[in-house]
Amino acid sequence: MQVVSRYRSVFHHTDWRIAYDHYRPQQPIASLLFCHGVLEHRQRYQTMFDYLAGQGVEIIIMDQPGHGETGPILGHLPCALAKVASLQAQLFTTYADPDVPHFLAGHSMGTMVATRLALQADHPWRALILCSPPSPDAWQWLAATLLKPLVPVLGSWRHLWLHALAFAKFDRPFAGEGLNAWLSSDLSVGLAAAKDPLMAPLASLATLQQLAANVATVFQPASLAGLVEQLPIALFFGDADPVGSMGKGPLVVAERLASLGHPVDQFCYSDARHELMHELQAKAFYRDFYSYLHRQLSD
Numbered sequence: 001m002q003v004v005s006r007y008r009s010v011f012h013h014t015d016w017r018i019a020y021d022h023y024r025p026q027q028p029i030a031s032l033l034f035c036h037g038v039l040e041h042r043q044r045y046q047t048m049f050d051y052l053a054g055q056g057v058e059i060i061i062m063d064q065p066g067h068g069e070t071g072p073i074l075g076h077l078p079c080a081l082a083k084v085a086s087l088q089a090q091l092f093t094t095y096a097d098p099d100v101p102h103f104l105a106g107h108s109m110g111t112m113v114a115t116r117l118a119l120q121a122d123h124p125w126r127a128l129i130l131c132s133p134p135s136p137d138a139w140q141w142l143a144a145t146l147l148k149p150l151v152p153v154l155g156s157w158r159h160l161w162l163h164a165l166a167f168a169k170f171d172r173p174f175a176g177e178g179l180n181a182w183l184s185s186d187l188s189v190g191l192a193a194a195k196d197p198l199m200a201p202l203a204s205l206a207t208l209q210q211l212a213a214n215v216a217t218v219f220q221p222a223s224l225a226g227l228v229e230q231l232p233i234a235l236f237f238g239d240a241d242p243v244g245s246m247g248k249g250p251l252v253v254a255e256r257l258a259s260l261g262h263p264v265d266q267f268c269y270s271d272a273r274h275e276l277m278h279e280l281q282a283k284a285f286y287r288d289f290y291s292y293l294h295r296q297l298s299d
Contacts (some may be wrong), residue, residue: 001054001055002025002026002027002053002054002055002056004023004024004025004026004050004053004054005023005024006021006022006023006024006053007021007022007024008020008021009022011062011090011091011094013087013090015065015079016065016070016072016087017070018062018063018065018070018087018091019042019062019063019068019069019070020042020060020061020062020063020091021042021043021046021049021059021060021061021062022058022059022060022095023049023050023052023053023057023058023059023060024053024058025053025054025055025056025057025058027056028056028057028058028097028100029055029056029057029100029297030056030057030058030100030101030102030103030126030293030297031057031058031059031060031092031096031097031100031101031102031103032052032057032058032059032060032102032103032104032105032293033060033061033088033091033092033096033102033103033104033105033114033117034049034059034060034061034105034106034107034110035061035064035084035085035088035105035106035107035109035110035111035113035114035117036061036063036064036067036106036107036109036110037106037107037108037109037110037132037275038067038077038108038109038203038207038211039067039074039075039199039200039203040067040068040193040199040200041063041067041068041069041196041198041199042061042062042063042068043068043198044196044277044278045061045277047277047282048277048282048285048286048289049061051286051290052286052289052290052293055290055294057290057293058096058097058100060091060092060095060096062087062088062091064077064084064087064113065077065078065079065084065087066078066200066204066207067200068198069198073156073204074198074199074200074201075158075200075201075202075203075204075207076155076156076158076204076206076207077204077206077207077210078155078156078206080210081109081112081113081116081210081214081218082116082120084113084116085113085114085116085117085120085121086117086120088113088114088117089117089120089121089123093123101126101296101297102123102124102125102126103125103126103127103128103129103293103296104117104118104125104127104128104129105128105129105130105131106129106130106131107131107132107275107276107277108131108132108133108134108243108274109134109211109214110131111130111131111132111133111134112133112134112211112214112215112218112219114128114129114130115128115130115218115219115223115224115227116214116218118227118228118231119218119223119226119227125228125231126232126296126297127231127232127233127234127292127293127296128227128231128232128233128234129233129234129236129289129292130233130234130235130236130250130253131235131236131237131276131277132236132237132238132241132243132244132250132274132275132276133219133235133237133244133249133250133253134211134215134243134244134249135215135243135244135245135248135249135250135252136215136216136219136220136249136252136253137215137216137245137249138216140211140212140213140215140216141212141213141216141217143208143209143212143216144209144212144213144216147205147208147209147212148209148213150205150209151205151206151209154205155204155205155206155209156204156205156206157204157205158202158203158204158205159202160202162202162203162205162208163201163202163203166203166208166211167203169242170182170242170243170274172242173240173242173246174273178190178191179191179194180193180194181273182241182242182243182273182274183273183274183275183278184273184274184275184278184279184280185240185271185272185273185279185280186278186279186280189275189278219252219253219256220256221256221259221260224256224257224260225260227257227260227262229261230261230262230263231262232262232263232264232265232296232299233257233262233263233264233265234264234265234266234267234292235250235253235254235264235265235266235267236267236269236276236285236288236289237249237250237266237267237268237269237272237276238268238269238270238271238272238273238274238276238279239268239269239270239271239272240271240272240273241272241273241274242273242274243274244274247268250266250268251266254266265292267285267288267292269281269284269285
């Protein structure tokens with residue numbers, strides 16, 4: 001295991017003070033930009049990143065606007081995901097080691113941010129890694145279309161029923177198991193998330209509109225066709241994740257990517273739900289994630 005320095009700081013952008021963490025191994029073998037999921041924050045990944053950094057992986061992760069210590073309104077994403085992707089690129093190119101291979105990864109909403117970044121940035125990514133991507137459901141287009149005219153007026157509006165309309169359905173397969181049971185089969189994870197002061201308790205209308213719009217578009221063949229040719233891609237997901245239609249959604253994404261000529265690796269975890277980094281199989285996920293990075297370095 002390498003000696004790792006972890007820096008917690010703020011990146012001053014024109015519109016926001018972006019809170020970020022930078023894990024710096026003594027002798028990095030690769031650099032990873034990681035994009036977190038909706039309503040959460042960067043510090044929830046510390047156990048995973050401590051493991052990866054100990055293996056020599058430099059990691060940069062920021063609290064996206066409307067999240068964690070970046071704020072300012074928890075749960076309200078004040079810009080498009082494409083803008084968030086640009087912020088991620090600016091942060092990464094400022095601080096990442098330029099002399100090692102670069103990897104791009106995201107979880108949940110972060111898979112859409114990472115894919116947007118891979119589509120818009122002329123950057124030599126060694127691979128794109130998608131953890132628990134949402135299912136590319138057609139009905140999301142209708143939801144995004146109906147919400148869009150309301151965003152200029154009610155974008156920052158947050159309400160319990162609006163939030164429940166978007167997220168409560170994920171708990172239905174696990175009725176009786178407790179709050180936020182869809183996050184992990186380790187039920188303490190959902191309870192801890194509910195008490196975490198940096199977790200956003202509610203999603204704003206603008207956030208939900210952006211989620212729906214990107215689920216409806218970013219994993220469609222027309223969008224994916226813009227990725228760099230032959231970019232290696234890995235998908236990590238659980239077969240009990242309701243966000244991914246119980247494992248079916250990532251398979252659709254993988255099939256579309258493979259049809260476009262991308263080398264695609266799939267890692268499916270039995271009985272795992274949405275947050276693999278907090279699952280009962282978390283250690284296996286960490287090892288598989290690192291093994292994939294290491295294999296790409298060897299190829």
